[in-house]
Amino acid sequence: MAYDGYDRAPDRNTGAADSPITVKILIAGGFGAGKTTLVGSVSEIRPLRTEETLSERSELVDSLNGVEGKSTTTVAMDFGRITIRKDLVVYLFGTPGQRRFWFMWDDLAYGALGAVVIADERRLADCFPSVDYFEGSGIPFVVAVNRFDGAHRHGLDSITGALNLSAGVPVVACDARSRESCRDVLVTLAEHAIARHHERPAPQPHLVR
């Protein structure tokens, strides 16, 4: 695919052996659901800050007293890498799931393989916006119920119902502190993305720019 404004890219099928293939996976969920823990459990975590324009909604939240000229804010993001081989790297990006951060999601969603929505059973509604986002954008996603305290409050079926998920969206239990558990979530997501590929053509993220 050609991208206007970019330099001619060597095709990875015909050379450019030193250009890595990158795969993007998004980690979503409400505040405190376990995004940072999951990224840290399963990947080489790296510090990342992003400067983004304040949306009208966030201006209501962020106090701008004394800095009225300020129109951007610096946001910390969870960012981790999984090196599968030297030239095949999976990038994990976690950001807050609230609607007011959707301007960041549009940027992040470009080309994403899929997303993990982390759900906390005690505050299930916190992940509604993330579920809405990925259903709307057509990005394959799985719901990972973070049972870090070992308590099983609801069956996975009832969570599927409560989230009103489309048929076929995997819902799995996980412990975000466990590398193996998080790895299984990512494998489930990647397999789900492959299955979705067989079902229908590639979805496009809805980009708002």
Added chain:
Amino acid sequence: MTAVQASHGEWVDQDAGPVVRPYALTGGLTRPSGQRLDLLDLVRAVRRAAWDRPQLSPEQAELLQRCQMPTTLVDLAADLDLPVGVIRILVSDLRERGLITIHRPQPPGFSDLKILQEVVNGLRRI
């Protein structure tokens, strides 16, 4: 825009925010030229000889050092510990000077099942 002022004898720690404002690192540029760059766009230095230019900032010189091999924008931001917005501007400027190239590989997500299968197998091994 107000300047950061430290009064006599007052220590400014990290909680005060960055003492050097981001625009000071970008030569006053506040937005990148050209198309918005994606986090996973690959940046690569083109010419060794061009590095010694005195007008390059230390940050730009370090960027050039770090992208001798194709490197993602987001890795550069993490390597230099600078916000992504600052890296976007620095990279755009370097590109206008002809010192780097940028390319956006097509995401393998839905185009290449062989790679996807490799991802699944690779993840199983971690």
